[in-house]
Amino acid sequence: MADISGDLGSFSFEAELTEEEKGLLHLRARSAGLTFCGCAHAAFLCKLVQSLRRIKGPAADRGSSASGQDRDVCVGILGMGHVGKQLLLALLEKSGVKPSHIKISSRTPESAVEAIKKGVECFFDNGRLAAWADVLFLCCLPSDLHKVCADLHSRLSKHCLVYSFTSGVPVTRLARLLGHDFILKPQYDFVACGTADVWLSCTHLTTALADPSLIEASCPLTTRGGISVGLNWVSAVLYSLLNICTSTGLGSSDALSLINTVLKEKSPHAVELDALSFISASQEASMCTEEPFPWISLTDAQTKETPLLRFLSSSTPMQQRISAAYRCMLCPAQ
Structure with a gap:
């Protein structure tokens, strides 16, 4: 049904606002x-x-009917x-x-x-x-x-x-x-951006979540919508996946393979996460591939510089891969 008041400025939300109030829109x-x-x-x-x-599941539950x-x-x-x-x-x-x-x-x-x-x-x-x-x-x-x-x-x-x-x-x-x-x-964090008004269309969340432009604007490693969550959050999310693998006793080699698979690699030349992406060289040298990664404190991961944060900061290809996984998972038809 058409909105008959759509072209009538006097019926809009902003019509009764003072100039000072409009500055807060x-x-x-x-x-x-x-x-x-x-x-x-x-x-x-x-x-x-x-x-x-x-x-x-299949690897961890081998022999199980789960x-x-x-x-x-x-x-x-x-x-x-x-x-x-x-x-x-x-x-x-x-x-x-x-x-x-x-x-x-x-x-x-x-x-x-x-x-x-x-x-x-x-x-x-x-x-x-x-x-x-x-x-x-x-x-x-x-x-x-x-x-x-x-x-x-x-x-x-x-x-x-x-x-x-x-x-x-x-x-x-x-x-x-x-x-x-x-x-x-x-x-x-809020970043100066000429497209920040894109969020005004988020009246209904379920409708907004189907909009590829809004998914793109919300991508954690971009600032197209003027809102950024940054590399600390992305790093902590990846450490979370690592801890989940550790909690099941999964060996470090299998854990890395799973996490790289979850990030939906689409190219044989795509950059991959390895042990040194997550832990120090001394920790990596003392760990065998069948041994799980050490448990990572997410509190430390979000408040201190970590190997993963340094890696993500220096690897544009990995940032692009994570962004692609975000778009693909939330807007698969895109």
Whole structure:
């Protein structure tokens, strides 16, 4: 149906704004862009983990009758405010995780009625969610964080990846509160950009996630949309995949092969990740190919210079490969 007010300026949102207020309109674009990028990046992470588990399954479960579905990643969302709701939509739309493998802990289960109809289980038990999840998204308010961390403390498996959307709380503090070091906390920066208004079209997240131009603008290693999460986040995501391989006892050679496969190499000449991409030369020299990589603290990976961060900073081809994997996973028809 056509919008009969589309060409009538007096009916637009901006019509009643003062000139001073119009100067703040960019904040609306930033808010929409942050929500979109946060949800798209989280879906990409889940897609990577899901792909890793699916590929790893036959080798790790040799002799087992476990089905591919049994190897699906279990994703928990703690909190169903604005971010939690948008994240759930993104995961259902783009992550490849089945609704039956997503659970929510919320004080307001009625806020997830539509998700429950799709097969997502919702309850109010933070500890139960933490004990079940492979990936746990924190979407709570900073004011609720101490209570939430108390609920989660000692209930988190060492191998549960915690991904925090809680603003104003650095990863180092969160690690202390949770007694846990397998935590990802994206840090977004705003970059001067002539196309930042692209985010104003993100009115409906599910529609926006189908737009290749918005997926391109949200690509972690570009600044086309004026929002950047940078190499620290990408490095921590790759270390997360390495830790997942380590947690299953997978040898370093097999782990590298899996991670390179998940990144969807399309050319026989594409640059690959090797042991020295992740660890120091002295660590690599003392490790055999059948031995798993050492467990990597994601807190350190996000706050210190690492071999992987140095490698990514100097390798444009690897940055391009990761960007291509991002586009391919979130917009496969592109």
